[in-house]
Amino acid sequence: MLIERPNVAQPTPEEKQHLERLKTVINNAVADGKISRKELDDIRAATYADKKVTVTELELYRKLVLDKIETGELQYDW
Structure with missing residues (x-):
């Protein structure tokens, strides 16, 4: 499904x-295939x-996160 957002401005450098x-976090x-409650809080x-x-x-x-949980690549660890 194609989603278009024509009124969205380009992100600033900040x-x-x-x-x-956020992507790094x-x-x-x-990375280990599991996500803990603390990692989710982070x-x-x-x-x-x-x-x-x-x-x-x-x-x-x-x-x-969510797509990987759905496909089984990632699991909740709690």
């Missing part, structure tokens, strides 16, 4: 840096670090 940090959390903290949640951040979380 937003890009925040997304890279997520990748470190899922991801949430990194997401809210700039006091806002963007669609791009949610898509990143969906792609790197």
Whole structure:
């Protein structure tokens, strides 16, 4: 399914840096194939670090965590 968001502005350099940090936190959390409650809390903290949640951040979380849980590549560890 193609989703278009024509009114979305390009991310600022600060937003890009925040997304890279979030991606790093997520990748470190899922590297072992399991995600603990603490790792999930760390991801949430990194997401809210700039006091806002963007669609791009949610898509990143969906792609790197939720989709992997759905396919069995990642499991909850609690």
